[in-house]
Amino acid sequence: MAKKIVIVGGVAGGASTAARLRRLDETAEIILLEKGAAISYANCGLPYYIGGTISEREELFLQTPAGMKRRFRIDVRVRHEVLQIDPARRELSVRDHQAERTYSERYDELVLSPGSAPFIPPIPGTGLPQVFTLRNIPDTDRIKEYLAAHPVESALVVGGGFIGLEMAENLAHTAKRVTLLELADQVLANLDYEMAAPVQQELRDQGIELLLGHGLAAIEQAGPRLAATLRDGTKLVADIVILAVGVRPETRLAEAAGLALGSTGAIRVNERLQTSDPHIYAVGDAVEVREWISSRPAWLPLAGPANRQGRLLADILAGREARYPGAQGTAIVKVFDLSAASTGLNEKTLRQWGIPYRSSITHSNSHAGYYPGATPLSIKLLFAPEDGRLLGAQAVGAAGVDKRIDILATAIRFEKTVYDLTDLELAYAPPFSSAKDPVNIAGYTASNILDGAVAVATWEQVAGEPAGSGEPLLLDVREPVEFQLGAIPGAVNLPLDQLRERLAELPQDRPIVAYCQVGLRAYLAARILMQHGFTGVQNLSGGYKTLRAALQ
């Protein structure tokens, strides 16, 4: 007898499981239960449809219920919501919202891919009609219709994560004033502070009013508009509020059925994506995964892993040997003309988890500087102090960010080191890269730190140190014209190319932090100083560029 597999949730994880399972098994009975009216939609495109970049609503649907039935012979039931699971009887209670009836459905194996739900902060006013969250098609239609029907002068976006930033950018196409409110002192929690700084600058340059370190306390109706009160009492007026303060795993069904949740609050699954009930599997945003670097439980709600898990689960259900090894949280976001991306762990998390690490920051051109159109690109690497194993990477820039983070994500997946990055043979012609790609340069710089070829100071260390005597000498090795345009207070200017002749001017008994614009010239300076008997020489990692961005 063919197995009966019931899948809850018809988008990234659920539809992927269904499609692959049918390819592997023509005879399985596959039922797909989706509480919404649509399946297989592009959640990730929703902000761009709202902003008009994606102009046709139908573009958002990668597959329709009818198409899925025809092509995959899957019993797709939309507007069918699973209300309850009875694991002992292997039975579901299902509400058919169309027919307005509730029925029960048996399963041999159950797949949960219910996704996640926007977190609604427990403050007054979130239920007002001009306050929205964005997760699915109905949310999208609501926002889109509201924008079409009402004059929207000003918009308030609460939350500086991926969706918040995408919504801020897309609302800026319509609204005259967009304010982005973020409780933390930076946007994009996946990045470290100094890597988020250029993104913040871009938001401001593009006219977004950015309020960092501000929490929302209440929203209330103010005539036809809304008044938002911040925790410090500030009041903002807006025509629309988008709440994008994070999502939570959709665990209601699982909890009620007694399935074990993990320490992150998401559903716990083993390497075979099996929950604590052997006949119930789960994938996607609803599950906790093993973080790739640390092997710790983590919650990484992203579309790539959801699709991957969905396909793997089909293999498992079809009886194949397959294991899900974990996720590394590779993510990217476009913010106006910048892209920002990360993979693996960031410095904040490494510190919090007590994992030892070293870091490097480099600035390169997106492609050969002599070929038109090259733009600056910053890469931060985090790596193990003993052997240089990559622990995480971040990249920010106008172009080529996705390429570099994908190369680094690949190296991390294969458990490689910063030394391995120096050996990568990447494609070079002037429109695409340099003979030493920015990833190679990042690898070189990190290996020099590990090898002791140069010691580095971070921008935090330098920013925290008053440049008095006894304290390290801040040595600016840029050209005088650069120095005059802005330098670290207290720094002494001695251009790199005069260094060897003017060594006598420098104190032998005081630590020196050399810096330049991006870190390259100061590295050369440090090498010269170290070989001329100066001890305690450090290079400011990422140079003045990183320091200035972080302090702005």
Added chain:
Amino acid sequence: MAKKIVIVGGVAGGASTAARLRRLDETAEIILLEKGAAISYANCGLPYYIGGTISEREELFLQTPAGMKRRFRIDVRVRHEVLQIDPARRELSVRDHQAERTYSERYDELVLSPGSAPFIPPIPGTGLPQVFTLRNIPDTDRIKEYLAAHPVESALVVGGGFIGLEMAENLAHTAKRVTLLELADQVLANLDYEMAAPVQQELRDQGIELLLGHGLAAIEQAGPRLAATLRDGTKLVADIVILAVGVRPETRLAEAAGLALGSTGAIRVNERLQTSDPHIYAVGDAVEVREWISSRPAWLPLAGPANRQGRLLADILAGREARYPGAQGTAIVKVFDLSAASTGLNEKTLRQWGIPYRSSITHSNSHAGYYPGATPLSIKLLFAPEDGRLLGAQAVGAAGVDKRIDILATAIRFEKTVYDLTDLELAYAPPFSSAKDPVNIAGYTASNILDGAVAVATWEQVAGEPAGSGEPLLLDVREPVEFQLGAIPGAVNLPLDQLRERLAELPQDRPIVAYCQVGLRAYLAARILMQHGFTGVQNLSGGYKTLRAALQ
């Protein structure tokens, strides 16, 4: 006493060795001998300067002799040509073209990075003043001046490799007619035929007259113009001829000094980049390397490896443990609006070397199809039949080609398999990729072939097979409207979504080659057929798209 290191050649390999060596060792005596007037120039930018994309000549110089002296305290001697090496006495004979004198220079260690030289075909007329090759700054100046001083209606570029294609594109900015002549039946020998086909189409679409399978027999003066005679007797008239029929390693010095050459004709070096003389090292275009996949000797004259070897050699000369493990030949070229790239071995080479392989071709969007601006991207993978180890990869498309080839180059460097590609967690947001990146899809498709989930037919097999009875049935599973717009002669149309209902129409006793536009629907069709008892079912790899491009 400090060591005296003499370097011959002041560009990619030579200057890189010098700079890194100084960083490692402030006391070494480093002499850089360069026969031209410039060092550290961007060879790779020369075609773009000729075409005007790079507008300033000084952009081409990454470093000047004076700058190199100042910054690195290197004794840079330009217009100094090494005429001879006396390995026994560790002495060079050097011609100072400026002072017009010849002197001898001793070395402790000698580094050769003399590069390569354009091959001049042994035919009449290559010495005519309107006939040029392109390797260095003087060549560039000559071409640029010629173009400025003479009306150039039509240009003939001989050779369809990287430089030939770049020159054809850049000359098209000036000349009304550009003809590209190539002896082989395809451009870009690094690609397989069907992957080169879209590049050829692009050249034609952009107005380049492409003559494949044509050799040049002679060039002669025809009034103020040139007449080129092809091997088949055809005559072409042109105002300028660029010879770009390949380069040869610059081995004159090495040979005369009795250094061993490898089987490729380039200088043989060991893993420590040492020639057969223990005090003479060599890097860059002049040396033979170990090909990464096969461990065979190979000649891969590219800027990335030259820079890498130069830096490694400095480490070696400074007494560090370092080894050059070989090169994989990652390369990319922009051809008008297309990019074409490759890494590792191609099918032609694998066949020639008798290395067993399987292949897959997939077509994806450069980023999510629902986000504007996505363009088609084709990926070919070559992999080992036993374990799926990646042997080579090729990619062609308008955007995102460099990213995908770099991810694949990274996987190849780490000796990974097609299965590993399915596990890669790459950065996804709609402007950058899809939830399953094209590299993941290529990995899935290749693993399905290896796992026996589907058998594939190549376009060569299908193109070679008359579709009579007894021969396989060609089953076109696209929609009728697609079929009508063009299909394989003799094929039968049965759309995928009707397949299950119409199985009875298909012969059980005849092999079936299913095909669709790109290979996805026919894969689904094959899975259905295989599970309904049809044997000998194959999917046309790369679909009608690849077949049509190859046959055009």
